Amino acid sequence: MRSGGPFQKGRKSLAIVLILLLLIIGGGGHHEVTAVEDNYERLKVFTEVLSLVQTNYVEETKPRDLIYSSIKGMLESLDPHSAFMPPDIFKEMQVETQGLFGGLGIEITVKDRMLTVVAPIEGTPADRAGMHPGDRIVKIDGSPTKDMTLMEAVKKLRGSKGTSVTLTILREESPGPFDLTLVREVIEVKSVKAKDLGDGIAYVRISAFQERTGKDLLKAIEQLGQGVMSAMVLDLRNNPGGLLNQAVQVSDLFLDQGQLIVYTEGRLKNQDLRFSAEHGAQIPKIPIVVLVNGGSASASEIVAGALQDWKRAVILGTKTFGKGSVQTVVPLSDGSGLRLTTAKYFTPQGRSIHGTGLVPDIIVEAPRPTVAKAQSAPPDEKEGEAGKERPEKRQEKKISEEEGDASLQISKREGPDPSADVQLKRAMEILKASRIIEKGFVKGNAG
Known part of the structure; x- marks a missing residue:
């Protein structure tokens, strides 16, 4: 492997960026400077790996994608509710708090590393389809939800009114996974x-x-x-x-x-x-x-x-x-x-x-029924807000x-x-x- 060229340049550039970032975060004072130095030592491995991937990986990679993936993995290691949102997903979340969008009417979270239903919202497609609190969503339209973040799941669950989505559900009292096909609608929740x-x-x-x-x-x-x-x-x-x-x-x-x-x-x-x-x-x-x-x-x-x-x-x-x-x-x-x-x-x-x-x-x-419905009832003309993954931050139509x-x-x-x-x-x-x-x-x- 060559010792110079773009590898060294990439590593130096990343090192400069990280030093500036750490100095900004650390602020002044002896204790803060010591913490910055310690953090920089720990980040050396990160800069080396990032440079190696950029320079030597079999396919060309985009620096932004690598950085975003690194941040995403860091936050996922903290808890199910902390997350990094790339610009497109963050923009969708902002739209969500300002108006109406198509959805299924379920609140979801990650529990025991599985996508889990907190509760279906009354009168919504998820409620009419018979979804239960504690249901595990193992697939969305055939795509496994393992290692899927909450924001990624919400993006897949949302869609235009009248479109359908098939969820594969794992329920504690059911003998095995089963599918529910739900039709998205714009949902109004009567508080x-x-x-x-x-x-x-x-x-x-x-x-x-x-x-x-x-x-x-x-x-x-x-x-x-x-x-x-x-x-x-x-x-x-x-x-x-x-x-x-x-x-x-x-x-x-x-x-x-x-x-x-x-x-x-x-x-x-x-x-x-x-x-x-x-x-x-x-x-x-x-x-x-x-x-x-x-x-x-x-x-x-x-x-x-x-x-x-x-x-x-x-x-x-x-x-x-x-x-x-x-x-x-x-x-x-x-x-x-x-x-x-x-x-x-x-x-x-x-x-x-x-x-x-x-x-x-x-x-x-x-007592809860154990037999799930095959699919949700046809959407009615109710309009309002679909469920989201973040109960305590929930926003409603004004x-x-x-x-x-x-x-x-x-x-x-x-x-x-x-x-x-x-x-x-x-x-x-x-x-x-x-x-x-x-x-x-x-x-x-x-x-």
Whole structure:
């Protein structure tokens, strides 16, 4: 092998770039200079390998592709939620937060190095096709998802309205993988649905935490009638999360002023944040049961954890998903982007949500059908947002004050059937029993 020529020139150029980069990162001071020197020593091998590949690999390579692949591999080694986004993918993510796009309506993550469904979003193709929280997506249109990043998976799952995609699913209770063919559509998620279950019990479901969820929840309670409402079921099952500020707003409605809702801890002090109730409980202090399951993640876990820690509600169902980390998105100079995990969420009592989830006060398993549908139902004309991989950073289509009711659905007739929903039925039994006991104690004390 030749000792000079382009190899030496390439290595020198890379060395100069890395020295400048390390000096910028390191800053001033003896400690920082020492750290820069240590980092440079460790990066020598990287520069040597990069130069060798550029000069001697059997096919010509592009420096940018090599650098991007290196960064991608570095971030993948950290955790499933940190990722490098090349300019085209980063641009798509920015479009995603500004408008509507075709999708399937699922929140996904990487769990145990496998592409995993956090939850299907209610009323979407994924939901109608019978996808479950915890389903593993092993192929997308025949392409294996092994070692596929979240951003790459999202790019494959999205597409124009009316186009189809075939997912190969691995489900715990199924004998083997099976295919689901879903038709993409533009999806509108109704954030809040409410129903009067009778006997003074209100049922409120939050399917996702969007821009108006807090306001819509308060409006739903007002429309149901706070005066006649004596108990509530808050359904957060299969709610994959959403906006952090909306999780805080929703919790604020139930808690007293000053009570801690959630806090974050990161490596840097500026990543340590605390969120407390500001307005005081705006919802009457009535008995509440919160329903959760394995599809309850991120913002849902923040709300459930706060209400559980402050003994404001009984949590019923099954263990939640366990998605409690904060990702910061940083635009880079060449149009690419970096999504980096910078902190973790903790409940008021200091419980970490991430990787562990929340254990309900009362465990009630719900039977699930094991036979999947062959494909999704034909798309309807609903329009809105499809699911994404990043629950806590979720953004929704902006809704004006005049259009607010688009994300709110109040019904006296439609809604869950307690006779067919064992978790809801148990919640109602607990609420009725608590009122009977409370009345009994009141009468006993009066006598």
